[in-house]
Amino acid sequence: MNAVTGFGRPQFVTSVSRVESYIAAHDFAHPTLVIDVDAVERQFRALSAGLVRRDGRHAHIHYAVKANPHTAIIERLVALGSGFDAASRGEIELVLGQGADVDHVSFGNTIKKASDIRWAHAVGITLFAADAEEELEKLAENAPGARVYIRVIVDNPEADWPLSRKFGCASDKVMQLLDRARDLGLVPHGLSFHVGSQTREARMWTGTLDQVAAIWARAQDEGFDLQLLNIGGGFPAFYGEEIQAPTSYARSVIALIEDRFTDVPQIMAEPGRGMVAEAGAIAAEVVLVSKKSNDDLHRWVYLDIGRFSGLAETEGEAIRYQFVTPRDGDDTGPCVVAGPSCDSADVMYEKRPLQLPLSLKAGDKIVIRNCGAYTTTYSSVGFNGFPPLDSVVI
């Protein structure tokens, strides 16, 4: 870490090299994500070191399981004392199966089937998210007495991938829902929000935190004794644009919170991408390089992995992965990059083509860096007859 600014990525050179060394030393029949679980541990420790308040209390990490539910990652995080944010019954079963303490597991999806709430309540889950009356009613009926945090909608214009309005409710609804929760016999426990995926620097949290602090203060004024501020995810990974190093980032976010919230008993953070993305790289292969016509200025590079087999986050060209090829250093030119399926939507980078070596050709093995998050489980079961993305833990 750069001691002066807190920026730069040198702390990850070792782990990336370990994954890339493994890839270089092995052959893969199909695209494969190689994960260094020690790198996950280093990142957990780096984030934890920054998630400390002025009085020494820690913000609790609930790893967002959806980012990568590989059992080796869950097992390691259980050993490190992490909590878990689960999106489904399936994820709760997974983390409990790996030994997670049920008190450290939250059911963070605001969209839950009644039967899944009932099941979660029966196994001992006591903390749930909600953003709507009907969800509170399902919770009251199927998990009576549960603690509930209300997810609020915030504007997040600074994130690389601002979220839609799919989750959360506007501030006028928040007070109604806290009221309704209490009326239904639930515990109105706190608020949650999401600053937006891939928020690269802590300072970008400022506007969002201002909005949430105003809602928090109003709830306190209205007599709700809120206990939990769940700050969600947004912790970034390196995809080519500079990001703040994890400890510095986490420390800055906590400082921004403490400047704005006077009395927050517990803070929870849910890093997903920011915990695992940099711990993995994908081994892939070039299948075809072509030009569509003789006067085209760019080439098409087709890989054996695409949007339907692991790289779904290239949708809208949102996440720009870093490619390592055996011909790096040769002259480069603009390339449209696409997947191997017979689907015309399976194109990853076209509006902003990648610069790749002109010498690249079919059969070349490539590495796609920092693919540890949101790859394996986004992969389709067998679209076009291709197997799902494989994974290996080293």
Place this chain on the structure above:
Amino acid sequence: MNAVTGFGRPQFVTSVSRVESYIAAHDFAHPTLVIDVDAVERQFRALSAGLVRRDGRHAHIHYAVKANPHTAIIERLVALGSGFDAASRGEIELVLGQGADVDHVSFGNTIKKASDIRWAHAVGITLFAADAEEELEKLAENAPGARVYIRVIVDNPEADWPLSRKFGCASDKVMQLLDRARDLGLVPHGLSFHVGSQTREARMWTGTLDQVAAIWARAQDEGFDLQLLNIGGGFPAFYGEEIQAPTSYARSVIALIEDRFTDVPQIMAEPGRGMVAEAGAIAAEVVLVSKKSNDDLHRWVYLDIGRFSGLAETEGEAIRYQFVTPRDGDDTGPCVVAGPSCDSADVMYEKRPLQLPLSLKAGDKIVIRNCGAYTTTYSSVGFNGFPPLDSVVI
């Protein structure tokens, strides 16, 4: 079928009802595609009845396996004498395993690994697609003597889902590739194109066929004795907008071809969506209905299925599925429709909300019609801990 215009869908009422009756009579723990394989057979027969030339010869159907590779569908189509268009080694293994004749299987993906070409050649596949020099070189090395058809890029402004430039090459390249194929010892066997998915009426093929006919004529002039015109897919399914009935549609397309091509020994068609989409419906459930703020004019309806669990073709709101709810007939209002995952991109209809009953609520069982194509295998392996889309054949 409407005897006067050839339009309308009454011939499918029976099969849809059979699927919907089955759904009504069963409970499903997870979203499930129910497929009526007899409806696939009826569609195969309806298309075949139209794919007849003036001299009585038939255009050969190569079912696009990627649309739905369920073994029951493949088995039925094998029994009916269909050929198969395969996108991968996996699909070739599948159809050969179900008894398809290797002479009726084409490897239609223009993006193939050398090892997969070698394998396909070894099992007896002799017909391959290509659109680039490097692909021809891989074919020459790994499938010497193979028959190759060159895919051309055409403009298709009339399709509901126009294809990108991912597949095919411009006309200036076509002659070069036919030449190159011959030089490499391959057989320059024909041309292929794709008019665009979901081309609802045969008349929309006119402009595309004009373009391809000009390329075909030039190739004949330059001495290539082309044997095969592969007209690809584009055969529509009913998603709410009127489409031409299958026999009438196929007959019209053949007539348009014969008006433009003087000497085509063989015509091949690759319906996928047009073969299976209407033969299946998905049983799903409403998980939550909410408003984001008190003054919102629309509601959010969250289902237990979304873009990552089977309804990937709602991307860009391209395919507009038809929903049947137990409250149809009640007053309706505009609804944003989203999936159950903790992913903000998992929203299906927002720019053009659906009109759904205002009385709709969590737990309501719904049916999504005409989902037989491009659903099960697009489904993710386990995103957010949700299982992939299930399927049942009746």
